[in-house]
Amino acid sequence: MGGTQSVFTEDELDDYQTLTYLSKKEILLVHKRFKALDPASVEADKNARLPMEKIRELPELKVNPFRDQICKVFSSSGDGMTFEDFLDMMSVFSDGAPKNVKVEYAFRVYDFDGDDLISESDLKQVIESLIGSNRLTEDELQQLIDNIMDEADLDDDKTLSFAEFEHVISKAPDFVNSFRIRM
């Protein structure tokens, strides 16, 4: 709670609270979990940059098929996450983040090649990540991708731009519930 912690100053906590969707208590909890990943480095520098392998040890990320993509999206330097990146990530995944922020980041996570569009190859990678070690045939994959494009692609350019993605996500009521990591 407020008075007893000594990791952050009040100003820093205030700052974090304004800039993220988490409360102070949650921010401290996030820091605790960050520290649990690599106590030595975080002890030395509370905003330490941990390499990707350590970040992937987080239980929720460990089993998540999109963990590499998530780490890439939220990392500010492209190679490992600082505590602030981690906090950013937890803020977007928290209950308090509004839907449009989540949609924005979900788009980036699913955009594997990073070209601001979800193309068919992106979708293919998404589906393959989702089914894990099970395998679908090429035809089935193509059929699925075609069906998705049918539903979502309004201007029929075989890719989903962000506007189309956002429009279709409004019809996916489960999205906010599933795109969430509770602390």
Add this chain to the structure above:
Amino acid sequence: MTHRHYPYRYSYQKQQKNTEVNKITADESGSDILQQTASEHYFENGDGDDHSAELRHRRNRISVSVPPGVMAFDGMFQQSIDLQGEYDEHMSELLQQLPSRQLEDVADMAARTLLRKRTSHIHRATIRLNRDEELEERIVESIELDLSSNDELAEDLGAAVRTIPTTLSKKRNIKRKLTQRRKKPKTKWLLLKYHLTRLGRNMMFEKRRMSRALDLWRSHLLIIEGSFGTSVVSYFIFLKWVLLINIPVFLLTFCFLVIPQILFRWYQKNPAGYKDAEPFRGIELLTGTGYFENTEMYYGFYTNQTVEIFTGSFYKMNYAYILTCSGYYILCLLILGYSYLRSYRKYYIEAGSTINMYYFNLVVSGWDYGITSTETSELKHRSLYNEFKEILSGSQIEHKLERDELVRVWMIRGAVWMAVICLLALCGYATFEVSTSLSINREDTVNATNKVLVSPLAMPVVLSLIQLFVPMIFTFLEAYEAYQMPKYELYVHMFREMALKATMLAVLVFFWLDIAPRSIKCWETFVGEELYRLVVIDLLFALGYSFFMEYIRKLIAHRWAKVAKAEFAIGRHTLDLVYSQSLCWLGIFYSPLLPAVVIMKLVILFYVKRYSVVHNCSPSVKPWRASRTHTIFVGYLFIFFILSCVAVGFGVFLIKPSDTCGPYQNFTTTYEVIYTLIDSWKAESPVMKEIFAFIDSPGFIAGLLIFFFMVLYYTRTISLSHKAMVDLFKLQLISEGKDKKFLMNLLNQVKIRGNKRGITHPGPALLKNMESCSALPGES
């Protein structure tokens, strides 16, 4: 800059054939074509799909009628525009300049957040960002332009900056820069406003902190979610929510009924009741009679006199009783109505009316980000794989039954429904029989201690047994009905189960309100006791279910590999919760301390189920649509609440209260006490008399009704027109997209043509166009 693959592809090879024929410059052909926009030329091959053809552009085949005089583009247009090919860096640059990818949207949105700080609905602006290094600077400049024009926007800077989707450090820098450049509020009024908003913001943070702190059982829910996903945890969240509804109800009855009653007896010289009660044997916890009969637990104990602690303060128990009763029912109505409507809006209206985004929904919300255990994630992969397989196979087979099969299926379904109705009638009769023969005779055989123990418990036990076994019969019958989708089977099964419970409760209510008052002296206490017993036996059966079906099954699964561990039956448990809560609502009027009992029951249930799930159950492979079923559960809760209100209303308005006990002795109906209250008000002041005369008049009521109907009609008209507007916008969006595609292709054509003739960079006309295009956003 490397080549980027853009989806606008153009079949290069086909074009090459026609190069010799083409002798057209960029400007000529361009302007001709541009005069006729794509939307006029494109038409679709209507496929006669389920999806409305005008809203969905069926894939790939776009044919265009060739405009006269433009021979060069014959080749291109007569083939289907399959969009093949790559764009090089100049085209990529052009694409980057498209307004839809520009930065102003970010600043716009941030500014809009500032302006919209007080509204509660979520805005849907898109905020696309370039991956640009000078991002910060540009955002800061754009926002600053807006800020400098409007001082009061500066306060909620934090909220605006928070929504910008960039890294935390960049956000902090942006905020710092903006704060530095922000002008200090000049006048006193602005200063005051600044401080007020700051205070408001701090209070909001505090509220957020408090609500997170009060979050009951948060760690337990996290553990369950990690191992089982959102589907199972939705049951526990529902349980928590029902518990939280009961707490204010309990507080109401406790403060307004129980405490005055206790004080009344405290100040009386010879308090009746406790002393001549039977001694407390443990069995009373089960039966609710005996020692508990003459306590605050039941209606019969409450006095009909005025409690007077200090001289001059009057507290009429009979007014208090009925007013508290209506108070908590109205409170529950508001809470339930609000949450049901919010759920309905979120999950049905937002999810679209006709078009079912099944595939996309599956992919985008398929993975549950809260899962932490490896076993569950494997299962989730498997479950998603199964779902994909299932919908793929389902979409390929056009499941159109022939007529004979259709007739046969519907006849079977009709027969099953008849069987179900017969079963329901049978159960109702059984309930009635058990009630009349066993419960009432208790009065006569008070001496035989066995009968006192067994007979009151008989009815609840029979009821619970029926509720345990008859749904199994339903499941058995449903196997014959052959529903097309498992979702329908689930809904029908839930409906039948709830109909069973409602039937039995209806029979019981009839028994209590019609037959019991004739043969039992203090029938309200009797009703309260019955409900108490129902609640307790329901708890015992739930615990027994957990023990036998889950724990024992786990032990068996250890020995014999053939028997698998149980899966947590979410639907069944949630409907049981709805049932127990409706018992509570039926019973509050007759047993004011029943909410306390129900609260304790829910707490016990939570802990038992939580440990049972984690240790005894295995996660399920079958998918469970938590959001849709949540709406259904809240809907059932709401319906049962209304039914309970109606039942209690019957008792209050129509049935004569007993003469010997309770606050309403000597009244013809309980509601009569309101008339006396109103009469006393009327007697006090003539103004009230006038008001009541006015309200009572038919003119007023008719006017009110007409007003409500008009409001209803108005809102419906508005919603219909909004829907029509949305359809129009969709059409416009589609044709705009086609326009864009057409124009991009055209530009690419022109450029490629230019390249062939040795013009390596875009011609002066094109360059000038590009420059003027990029100048436009800055001006607007």
